[in-house]
Structure formats: structure tokens, C-alpha cells
Amino acid sequence: MKFGGTSLADGDCISRACGIVVDSLKGGNKLALVVSAMADVTDELVEACRSAEVGNRSFIRNTVVELRQLHESACRVSVTDKHLRNEVKKTVEESLKELENVLEGITYLKEVTPKIEDYVLSFGERLSAPIVWGALRSRGVDAEWFTGKEAGIVTDSNFGDAKPLMEMTVHQVKDRLQKLYEGGIVPVVAGFIAADQEGRITTLGRGGSDYTATILGCALAVDEVWFWTDVDGLMTTDPAVEPSAKTIRKLSYQEALEMAFFGAKALHPKAIELVMERGIPLRIRNTFNPQDPGTAIKADQEVEPSSVAKAISLIPKVAIITVSGAGMVGAPSVASKLFEVLGRKKVNVLMISQGSSEANISFAVPRESLDEVLNTLELSLLGGKYVREIKAEEDACIVALVGAGMQGTPGVAARIFSAVAREKINIRMIAQGSSELNISFVVKEAEGEKTVRALHREFNLGGK
Amino acid sequence: MRIILVGFGVVGQSFAQLLAARSPDLLKNHGLRPRLVAVVDRGGAAVNSRGLEPLRTLAAKREKGSVAADGENGRPGLTPLEVIEKVGAEVVVEVTPTNIADAEPGITHIKAALKSGKHVITTNKGPLALAFPALMELADYNGVLLRFSGCVGGGTPILEFARRCLLGDRIMSFRGILNGTTNYILSQMTERGWSFQEALKGAQEAGYAEADPSMDVDGYDAACKLVIMANWILNRKAVLGDVKIEGIRGITQHAIKEALRRGRKIKLLASADGNLVVSPQEVPVGHPLCVDGVLNAVSFMSEYAGEETLIGRGAGGKETASAVLRDLILIRQSIAKIPV
Numbered sequence: 001m002k003f004g005g006t007s008l009a010d011g012d013c014i015s016r017a018c019g020i021v022v023d024s025l026k027g028g029n030k031l032a033l034v035v036s037a038m039a040d041v042t043d044e045l046v047e048a049c050r051s052a053e054v055g056n057r058s059f060i061r062n063t064v065v066e067l068r069q070l071h072e073s074a075c076r077v078s079v080t081d082k083h084l085r086n087e088v089k090k091t092v093e094e095s096l097k098e099l100e101n102v103l104e105g106i107t108y109l110k111e112v113t114p115k116i117e118d119y120v121l122s123f124g125e126r127l128s129a130p131i132v133w134g135a136l137r138s139r140g141v142d143a144e145w146f147t148g149k150e151a152g153i154v155t156d157s158n159f160g161d162a163k164p165l166m167e168m169t170v171h172q173v174k175d176r177l178q179k180l181y182e183g184g185i186v187p188v189v190a191g192f193i194a195a196d197q198e199g200r201i202t203t204l205g206r207g208g209s210d211y212t213a214t215i216l217g218c219a220l221a222v223d224e225v226w227f228w229t230d231v232d233g234l235m236t237t238d239p240a241v242e243p244s245a246k247t248i249r250k251l252s253y254q255e256a257l258e259m260a261f262f263g264a265k266a267l268h269p270k271a272i273e274l275v276m277e278r279g280i281p282l283r284i285r286n287t288f289n290p291q292d293p294g295t296a297i298k299a300d301q302e303v304e305p306s307s308v309a310k311a312i313s314l315i316p317k318v319a320i321i322t323v324s325g326a327g328m329v330g331a332p333s334v335a336s337k338l339f340e341v342l343g344r345k346k347v348n349v350l351m352i353s354q355g356s357s358e359a360n361i362s363f364a365v366p367r368e369s370l371d372e373v374l375n376t377l378e379l380s381l382l383g384g385k386y387v388r389e390i391k392a393e394e395d396a397c398i399v400a401l402v403g404a405g406m407q408g409t410p411g412v413a414a415r416i417f418s419a420v421a422r423e424k425i426n427i428r429m430i431a432q433g434s435s436e437l438n439i440s441f442v443v444k445e446a447e448g449e450k451t452v453r454a455l456h457r458e459f460n461l462g463g464k
Numbered sequence: 465m466r467i468i469l470v471g472f473g474v475v476g477q478s479f480a481q482l483l484a485a486r487s488p489d490l491l492k493n494h495g496l497r498p499r500l501v502a503v504v505d506r507g508g509a510a511v512n513s514r515g516l517e518p519l520r521t522l523a524a525k526r527e528k529g530s531v532a533a534d535g536e537n538g539r540p541g542l543t544p545l546e547v548i549e550k551v552g553a554e555v556v557v558e559v560t561p562t563n564i565a566d567a568e569p570g571i572t573h574i575k576a577a578l579k580s581g582k583h584v585i586t587t588n589k590g591p592l593a594l595a596f597p598a599l600m601e602l603a604d605y606n607g608v609l610l611r612f613s614g615c616v617g618g619g620t621p622i623l624e625f626a627r628r629c630l631l632g633d634r635i636m637s638f639r640g641i642l643n644g645t646t647n648y649i650l651s652q653m654t655e656r657g658w659s660f661q662e663a664l665k666g667a668q669e670a671g672y673a674e675a676d677p678s679m680d681v682d683g684y685d686a687a688c689k690l691v692i693m694a695n696w697i698l699n700r701k702a703v704l705g706d707v708k709i710e711g712i713r714g715i716t717q718h719a720i721k722e723a724l725r726r727g728r729k730i731k732l733l734a735s736a737d738g739n740l741v742v743s744p745q746e747v748p749v750g751h752p753l754c755v756d757g758v759l760n761a762v763s764f765m766s767e768y769a770g771e772e773t774l775i776g777r778g779a780g781g782k783e784t785a786s787a788v789l790r791d792l793i794l795i796r797q798s799i800a801k802i803p804v
Contacts, residue, residue: 156605165605167701171598197579197602 011077037124125190149195173219207268233295244462324360325388508532587614619783620776639735640762
């Protein structure tokens with residue numbers, strides 16, 4: 001089980017999470033836990049890094065004071081055993097002192113490398129894990145807590161977005177946790193953080209706690225991995241856009257992967273890939289509504305594609321760039337140069353389309369990177385004999401429809417486009433992966449929500 | 465090429481002798497100038513960045529009990545880990561004794577060597593049997609080679625045969641006699657009509673079995689080799705816990721005679737065909753696998769070439785040392801191919 005930051009937002013939340021653990025243990029389950037940092041702590045640490053870099057000492061002091069208040073109060077509420085509380089407080093205090101020293105150090109160096117940033121960010125989980133441990137022990141649960149490094153998770157040295165050396169990790173995690181786990185002792189592992197082979201702290205990227213959870217799940221060969229969060233599961237679409245949006249009960253790994261790419265924030269694509277390889281079911285559940293069964297993510301064959309589409313996502317704040325010129329026909333070097341430039345600038349290309357006339361290539365990028373991308377492309381592509389024009393439209397958004405039921409079902413595109421046409425909305429660009437698990441298209445930003453609502457109705461996703 | 469030798473028992477000493485004896489030939493035929501820059505045993509280390517004189521280090525070991533007594537090269541008390549991490553070298557040869565409980569100290573040595581970017585040759589089956597996929601991943605990640613010809617078949621190139629000679633074909637399964645000691649015991653039981661206990665005692669007196677024979681007679685040695693072969697040859701991510709193991713302690717004269725009456729002999733077979741199993745099986749007399757004494761034999765079933773059997777002596781210090789040398793030449797060749 002992994003508990004996300006919002007499920008551990010304060011002492012009461014931690015107590016609630018522990019209640020869930022106790023109930024599950026009573027039901028005869030064996031558990032291993034992964035905990036995130038308490039809500040917003042990681043963001044605060046990122047900000048503290050930035051302030052330290054510019055030498056803002058008072059900000060650092062404030063951050064540490066705030067973190068102390070947050071964690072001490074959580075500890076006071078959730079760790080009911082007095083003796084344990086003192087022990088946890090001591091651990092928390094030691095970590096905070098270390099954090100303050102590190103941040104202080106940065107103010108002198110005025111530099112935050114990814115390596116140092118990982119080290120600072122690791123404190124979020126290093127602070128929350130001992131509190132959860134203390135809270136569990138207070139409730140009579142036999143538990144032990146570990147950082148990712150102590151649990152045996154070893155990664156490459158790509159600080160900030162490290163990948164595990166999976167075989168070595170499985171070997172080490174088995175070595176260190178399996179006996180405890182099999183013996184009914186609950187290992188509580190700090191999510192998100194790990195270490196490279198030299199023992200330097202690395203982090204697994206955004207949503208890294210999910211990743212930690214599935215890594216442990218694979219190493220301990222568990223029956224299921226559960227993510228506890230603050231929503232009932234994955235929704236058919238954003239309920240803020242379409243009030244009739246529902247929780248999706250069952251998804252295949254493939255569908256979940258597509259949704260993760262389209263920004264379902266509860267999911268980490270790499271985490272899904274891991275359990276997918278081993279066929280371990282994944283469940284997303286709500287700590288604040290534990291009666292709800294949540295969303296189950298399983299192997300394809302167990303999920304019948306009852307409906308054509310399962311979910312609709314909206315990616316706002318997108319810009320489209322169109323590179324055109326008659327000279328581009330039959331000149332593959334343009335495409336290669338184009339994407340080489342984008343790759344060098346580390347631009348996240350959201351969508352690509354090229355008509356077979358080859359006279360233009362369009363692609364979508366996040367709007368905040370538009371200016372830089374546009375200028376870079378103009379500098380490197382214009383003035384040659386191939387590209388005549390580079391155009392940008394900035395008021396766009398991407399709407400994506402996901403569902404395995406679209407595979408081999410003719411007429412889905414027709415339904416989409418006529419539903420959109422009925423709303424008099426113009427589609428600017430279309431792409432469908434050949435997996436047929438999703439169709440995505442670009443419309444004007446102002447019409448994005450209207451499009452989502454129209455499709456939600458068309459495919460009866462709010463149904464029943 | 466600079467070499468660190470960790471472990472200076474039978475195999476380690478044979479390897480040092482081999483280096484001394486073969487050095488002109490290695491240079492001439494393989495472009496290999498091996499320099500033994502450090503040797504470590506329980507008493508400490510002998511270190512010389514220009515290369516030790518193997519014969520002198522051997523003499524120190526023989527006469528004074530430890531390589532740390534090798535004159536000005538001697539470093540009493542220096543640990544293997546310190547040597548692996550601090551002494552500059554291209555290759556670490558790890559030949560400490562096999563331990564299948566937790567693979568120590570070998571696995572720590574191998575990990576440290578791979579992490580510090582050194583190629584590793586080992587004859588130690590424990591680390592590979594318990595963590596083959598993990599160690600291979602670590603080697604790949606650090607861009608170095610991990611070789612272990614000496615672990616299986618001693619001097620008989622069983623692993624190479626399967627990976628290189630049958631390249632392009634596909635090995636579907638294999639089975640064989642991977643442990644010389646148990647084969648010797650079973651052969652003696654068959655030929656002389658001895659009980660298991662009598663045959664075991666005979667094997668111990670002949671120097672084929674250890675004082676504590678459980679690694680061999682309970683099937684663990686064969687199982688370790690099976691794991692290594694399954695990983696290397698079939699690309700199966702297996703560890704020792706995945707093998708079903710039955711030893712030969714329960715074999716009676718009655719069973720052996722029954723089998724003979726039907727023209728079969730009982731052999732301890734390791735097989736990889738779906739499941740990984742080590743257990744006593746009956747093999748028809750005259751079948752290529754039906755070899756006696758301390759011989760090993762392995763039959764590979766490949767998709768196109770059919771069944772092929774390799775027979776050879778399984779173990780022994782010199783044989784294993786020659787397998788280490790083979791790995792060394794192979795590493796030298798692959799270094800030559802990698803542009804630096």
C-alpha cells in the first residue's frame with residue numbers, strides 16, 4: 001500500500017491511514033507500506049532550494065520552522081504512545097537539523113545541482129516515514145521504517161529522475177525486507193527516494209512514490225498494489241469540467257498508461273509498466289472514502305471493453321507550431337533537423353502530425369515553452385531552401401479520448417467528430433496512435449471544456 | 465592488463481602458476497601481458513602496481529602461510545575490499561570459496577569490483593547462484609564484463625559451447641551430470657556394490673569429496689551450476705530458490721541393481737526443461753550422458769542441430785584456472801574491440 005501526500009496531510013489523516021492499515025492486517029493480509037512526504041512538503045523543499053540558491057536565509061529559517069510545526073503537530077496527534085512520540089520527535093528533529101545545515105550550505109555555494117536537490121527533497125519522505133511508523137507502533141502494529149536506500153532500491157546516477165537497476169533492486173529488497181514482510185512485520189518505506197550504486201541519494205522523479213510502491217510490489221511478489229489517495233479513483237473526466245463525471249471501475253494497464261500520459265495525476269507511467277510486466281493488479285483508492293472500491297487496473301483480458309471510450313482528458317495551455325514549405329516534400333532532413341532541435345532544447349512534444357503531402361509538419365508543445373521553441377526553430381530552419389514559414393497558434397488545448405474499446409471499432413472517429421461538429425467547434429489537428437487506444441485532437445482553448453462535455457455525453461460516460 | 469586476484473586457495477594458486485608458465489605464449493598468441501598487481505588472502509595482500517612476481521608470491525604463501533609475507537610487496541591486514549577499491553586494475557579475479565547461504569564474501573567483492581568499473585572473472589558459484597540477474601545488470605550498467613567459465617564444467621567449455629558454438633541455433637533445453645563427486649560416488653556404488661556411506665568414505669579418501677560433503681551429495685553444487693547455465697544459456701532469470709533439489713543420500717543398492725537389471729544407471733541429473741530440477745534419474749547404459757567416474761556430461765537439445773553432448777572433467781584447480789585464463793583472453797579481446 002502506498003499513501004500519497006494528501007492522505008498524510010496532518011495528524012488526523014495519518015491516524016486515518018493507520019486505521020486502514022490496522023483493518024487490513026486484521027483481515028489477515030501481509031502489508032508493506034510506502035509513504036510520500038506530507039502534502040506540499042516536497043514543493044516547499046523545492047522552493048527552499050531556490051531561496052537558498054539566492055542566499056535568502058530568512059526564508060530557509062521560516063521553512064524549517066514551518067516544517068517543524070507541521071511534523072511535530074502530526075506527531076502529537078497520531079503517535080499516541082508517549083515513549084514512541086519522543087523517539088519519533090528525536091528522529092524528526094535530527095533530520096530537520098541536517099536539512100537546515102544543508103540549506104545553509106547552499107546559501108554559501110549559491111548553487112543547487114540536481115544531486116544536491118535530490119538530497120534536499122529526500123527530507124520530505126525522511127520526515128514523514130518515521131511518524132507513520134510511530135503511529136502504527138502506537139496502535140500495536142509491528143513495523144520498521146526504511147529510507148528507499150535502506151530498503152535496497154538502487155538506481156542509476158541520473159539525479160532528479162533516476163531509474164532503478166531493477167534486478168539488483170529486487171535482489172536487495174528481497175534480502176532486506178522479505179523476511180520481515182513474510183513474518184508479518186510491516187516495512188514502512190519512504191517513497192520517492194533511493195540511492196545510486198555509490199550510495200548517493202537519488203529521487204525517482206515526479207510521482208516517484210508510486211514507483212517505489214510498484215518496485216516493492218515486484219520485489220516482494222505481492223498479490224496487489226494499492227495507491228491510497230484523495231480521490232475515489234480515475235475519473236471519466238475532470239469533474240470540475242463535467243459534473244456527471246464518474247469513477248472508472250476497471251481499466252487495463254494499457255488504458256491506464258494512456259491516461260497517465262495524458263496527465264492523470266494519480267499515476268506514474270513507469271510505475272504502471274512495472275506491474276504490467278508482472279501482471280500484478282493495481283488499485284487506486286480513497287483514504288477519505290475507504291468504502292469505495294476505487295479503480296482497479298488489471299491485465300487486458302480481465303477488463304472487458306464494455307464501452308468504446310473510458311475517459312476523456314483535457315490538456316490545457318497548448319500551442320501548435322506548424323512548419324511549412326513546398327521544399328519540404330521528399331526532404332526527410334527537415335523532419336530530422338526539426339526534432340533534433342526540439343530534442344536538444346528538451347521540449348516535451350505532446351502531439352505530432354504530418355499530412356502525406358509532406359508540405360507541412362504540425363506539432364503541439366506546452367505553451368510555456370512556445371517562445372523559446374519558436375525562436376530556436378526560426379534560427380535553425382528559416383533561411384534554408386526547404387522551410388518557408390513557421391507559424392504558431394497559442395490558444396489551443398488537446399482533448400484525448402482513451403479506451404481499449406476503440407480498437408477495431410469502426411465509426412468512433414465519426415462519432416467524435418460529428419459530436420464536436422454539432423457544437424460548431426473546429427478541430428485543428430488530429431492524431432491517433434496505431435494502438436487505437438486513444439484519439440487526440442486539438443481545439444481552441446476556449447472551446448476545450450465544451451468539447452469535453454459534448455464527448456462525455458456522446459459516449460454516455462456519466463451514464464446509468 | 466592489470467589483475468587483482470582475490471582468494472589464494474587451490475584455484476588462485478593454480479592461476480598464478482599458469483600465468484607464470486604461460487606468459488610468453490599469452491603475449492605472442494593473444495597480445496596479452498598479464499600483470500598480477502595484487503593478490504589477497506586471509507592474512508592480507510601483496511601489492512605492486514608494476515606487477516608481482518607470481519612465483520615469489522606463491523613461495524611466500526607456501527612458506528609463510530600468507531601472501532602478505534611477500535617481502536616489500538606484503539601488506540598484512542589489508543582487506544580484499546580495500547584492494548579492489550583502491551588498487552588500479554582492469555580485472556578482478558574472484559576465487560574465494562563458494563557460500564550458498566548468503567554468497568559472502570564473494571558477492572561483496574564482485575559488486576565492489578563492478579561498481580569501480582573493473583571486469584570480473586569468478587569461479588565462485590554462490591554469488592551467481594543467488595543473484596545472477598542482479599550482478600549481470602550491475603556489470604552492464606557499469607559497462608564491464610562478468611565472466612565465470614570456471615563455475616561450470618571446470619576446464620570443459622560447457623558455457624562457451626552453448627553460447628558461442630550453437631550461436632544462431634536455439635537451445636530449447638538441456639540436462640546433464642554437473643557434479644563430479646556425486647558421479648564418482650554413484651559409479652563406485654554401481655561397480656563395487658558399496659553402500660552410499662562406503663562410497664562416500666572412499667571418495668573422501670581419494671580426495672574427491674570434502675570432509676563436509678553436503679554441497680555435493682545434497683545436490684546444491686549441481687543446482688548452482690544449473691542456475692548459472694539457465695541464466696546464461698536460456699536467458700532465464702532464475703536464482704537458487706527456483707530449483708527443485710534432491711540429493712543422492714537416499715540411493716540404495718537395491719535401487720541401483722533394479723536399474724541395472726533394466727539396462728540403466730542412476731545418475732544425479734540437473735535439467736532445465738520448463739522447471740529447473742536436480743534429482744537422481746535413470747540413464748540408459750550407452751547413452752552419451754551415461755559417463756562414469758568424476759566425469760561431467762551435458763546434453764543440449766537445440767532446435768536445429770538436435771542433441772549434442774559435451775563430456776569432460778568437471779573440476780580441479782588446474783582445469784578451473786585454465787577456464788579463468790580463457791575468460792581473461794576473452795576480456796582482453798573485447799577490450800581491444802571497444803574504442804577507448
